[in-house]
Amino acid sequence: MTGVKTVLVVEDELKISRLMRDYLEGAGFAVIEASDGQAAISLVRSQRPDMIVLDLGLPGMDGLDVTRRIRETSSVPIIMVTARVEETDRIVGLELGADDYLTKPFSPKELVARVRAVLRRADSTLGGGELIRAGEVTLDIPKRRVTVRGEAVELTATEFDLLLTLARHPGRIYTRAQLLDGVHGVSFESYERSVDAHIKNIRRKIERDPRNPELVLTVYGVGYRFTDA
Numbered sequence: 001m002t003g004v005k006t007v008l009v010v011e012d013e014l015k016i017s018r019l020m021r022d023y024l025e026g027a028g029f030a031v032i033e034a035s036d037g038q039a040a041i042s043l044v045r046s047q048r049p050d051m052i053v054l055d056l057g058l059p060g061m062d063g064l065d066v067t068r069r070i071r072e073t074s075s076v077p078i079i080m081v082t083a084r085v086e087e088t089d090r091i092v093g094l095e096l097g098a099d100d101y102l103t104k105p106f107s108p109k110e111l112v113a114r115v116r117a118v119l120r121r122a123d124s125t126l127g128g129g130e131l132i133r134a135g136e137v138t139l140d141i142p143k144r145r146v147t148v149r150g151e152a153v154e155l156t157a158t159e160f161d162l163l164l165t166l167a168r169h170p171g172r173i174y175t176r177a178q179l180l181d182g183v184h185g186v187s188f189e190s191y192e193r194s195v196d197a198h199i200k201n202i203r204r205k206i207e208r209d210p211r212n213p214e215l216v217l218t219v220y221g222v223g224y225r226f227t228d229a
């Protein structure tokens with residue numbers, strides 16, 4: 001994947017949308033803009049952007065509805081832009097399949113860094129083999145084996161599925177509910193806090209220091225992500 005990447009900016013406040021366009025163009029991206037959800041959805045279809053920066057607070061169809069509609073047909077990476085007060089919406093957005101979020105106000109540097117990180121992640125997960133290497137961890141999917149720093153590690157089926165979900169998309173934030181979705185056969189224990197217990201076990205097995213995890217990281221108030229360092 002080479003060449004100039006196109007970013008669709010969806011924002012109803014013209015001033016903010018212009019600023020975002022300037023920052024992103026300055027960083028070498030091509031930018032197209034939409035000021036409402038309907039326009040965004042048709043641009044996704046007609047222009048096939050490489051990623052979307054989507055404001056949550058839009059007139060009419062809000063950012064969550066737009067995400068839901070886009071995900072029916074496309075897995076294009078989406079960064080949601082939220083205000084600080086929209087914390088619940090942010091979690092719902094991630095559950096609907098947004099890849100990351102930015103909280104207003106953000107700096108130009110932060111915007112560009114997030115866009116680059118999400119694009120890099122999207123590129124690296126294309127194709128996807130039977131082996132996943134993420135940092136010091138290797139997952140052999142058909143054999144359901146995990147190696148950490150060259151040493152085999154025994155994980156339960158649930159722990160393996162959780163780790164696999166996280167490590168498939170390093171850096172991507174998962175809510176507890178999304179992690180449960182990634183795990184088979186949890187109906188008898190499918191309440192979100194059980195995820196914390198499994199994560200604790202995974203950390204004990206794969207982290208150098210489980211109290212200061214470097215691989216499976218906590219995102220406070222949201223859930224977990226696998227390191228993309």
Ligand code: CA
Nearest residue numbers: 012055057058
């Ligand atoms: Ca707005």
